[in-house]
Amino acid sequence: MSSQAPHPTLLIPGPIEFDDAVLQSMAHYAESHVAPGFVKTFGETLTLVRKLFQSTNPAAQPFVISGSGTLGWDVVASSLVEKGENALVLHTGYFADSFATCLQTYGANATQLKAPIGERPSFEAIEQALKEKPYKIITITHVDTSTGVLSDIKRIAEIVRRVSPNTLVVVDGVCSVGCEEIAFDEWDLDVVLTASQKAIGCPPGLSILMTSPRAINVFKNRQSPPASYYSSIGNWLPIMQNYENFKPSYFATPPTQLVHALHTTLSQITSRPMAERFAVHAQASDRVKAAVAELGLKQLAAKPENQAHAMTAIWLPEGLAPPDVLPGLLKRGVIFAAGLHKEAATKYIRFGHMGVSVSDPTRKDIDNAIAALKEAMAEAKQAKGL
């Protein structure tokens, strides 16, 4: 039995439904950010972030910072790229445009490699682009929340290492960390940035990054000073290292309650093998995608290899828009999201299937949502005479 007040089930691609214990951690009594109790919680949390990324390299460095997921872009753009350096931004939806804008704000030359909606740049095009000029970083949106397109970051990292070995591989994992497979060390990634409120299952307000020794060295060897204060890796690095060694440290007051909630959810997640968690998400995703196909609906990500396991972006039939369908879902206790990609926002809806809605077998969230989708679609079509 959930101790939460009755509410519709939130099945958007983040924030997601939260576990009772996680929400209880949010209500933790006041603690000093430098007192032993909290220092231990924060230190352990950083170690749990390593486990989340299946990283065992002590020279890799996790960061947990007060801020939205968006802040992670600033950390990368202000710490790892210098004015005039090149960034290759792989575009699979809305979030690449924003990341490119952030990079340009700090003076990078951002080149976007685009693909049509629902697709992703080909491996050949990526390899070709990397050969054309020296790129300081390449950015990849692991799962673009606007389109549900999954990128093959393992394979892209292999291409980068072969063709342009010094280019930093930066993954925007906001909609993937905690549900899509990531092997940080093994795949030789340099940065994975994410947020707390998606598959990690912690309320929004934490910017989380995992960084490689290569990335930290790039920061340390900058020619120019970091271009930000709050987003500078240099200001946070000693803080994270101290806390993980159970020493208090101060740069900015950490969000103590959110850190407790992150500790709770990461303890839950990492108590089982990550491979099991990825498999559970893949199974739920397969069920959703089968149900969508049965309804005669198509996904933005048409090709199976492009389809995220975290969410499904579904084209509506001609003549229907999100406001025709979403209220029918809400009536049945389920919240989906409208479209977000600027060229097509009014033509599709998004169904997020992450976290406890998928991993807690006592909930029936996915079954209920599939049933609600069937009924709401039928109702909407009938109302429009389709």
Place this chain on the structure above:
Amino acid sequence: MSSQAPHPTLLIPGPIEFDDAVLQSMAHYAESHVAPGFVKTFGETLTLVRKLFQSTNPAAQPFVISGSGTLGWDVVASSLVEKGENALVLHTGYFADSFATCLQTYGANATQLKAPIGERPSFEAIEQALKEKPYKIITITHVDTSTGVLSDIKRIAEIVRRVSPNTLVVVDGVCSVGCEEIAFDEWDLDVVLTASQKAIGCPPGLSILMTSPRAINVFKNRQSPPASYYSSIGNWLPIMQNYENFKPSYFATPPTQLVHALHTTLSQITSRPMAERFAVHAQASDRVKAAVAELGLKQLAAKPENQAHAMTAIWLPEGLAPPDVLPGLLKRGVIFAAGLHKEAATKYIRFGHMGVSVSDPTRKDIDNAIAALKEAMAEAKQAKGL
């Protein structure tokens, strides 16, 4: 009866003790950041921020952003100052040094006007400095958390308007907003930046700013693009305006639970006249300072007009350091903070008296803390043979 687990009373200069209802809001169930329920909560919260600042000018603009208080410096430094412009930083402790570093990170020429520990720059020195060169902004730490020094921001704003009317008056109110008098419109301030976890009484994780039309115009008339993405006023302005008009909007996912908690505490705070709240804090502060004097102890801020009402920074007698006294306080259920000012950190302790510990008459936090301080001091002196 508090519903919180038993814990020592947190009387550091932030985070502070939180009200039960505020902590319950932290455990709010998952909501979409763009659904009507949350949009209403966020919109109302922004309007409550205006009341907190006693502002009725619709052209003034509140911001509530996911981040630590430190982030507010980046918002100012990256949005309101351009490379090569001058910033006059009034120094009353640790936090001026950090704000100056942040300003310099974004290219400002920051000039610090310093005073000895426990003092503040004189009005004459401030006026003189303002006449020497054109300053884009002047920054004032309203209460410096490292020293407990209070600045007279009303009088400084008057000097600025008389001597250098276009200079933006920027107040770091992290340790003052919610307990020290601030009349944003009437005093003609341009920016007051603060954080959630001090006298506002909301857990840490929110950067809160109030800005004047003059400040917004300075942003809009920049010659160069803003120097940050996440900290740019331009990226947040339409979001805040939309939410306050109850329209969903997206730049970064807001920390929904923290916003609920802020809504709860601001509703409590603004349900009574702000003058009453300031008076209650002044009374509690007077009691603390009288008790400190009775113990024969001196404050870092020696002059009464320099003394904050939010906190008291207390010199320890020769021969005692914070580790000699703080454990004795903890044994009696009270947490104070060690020193923070780098030149004197080992020689003093800090007692925060803000929020529910002061305003909730059913709590005996201040009485208990004063009693604990007397006993812990006597015990520490005895142990050292003093």
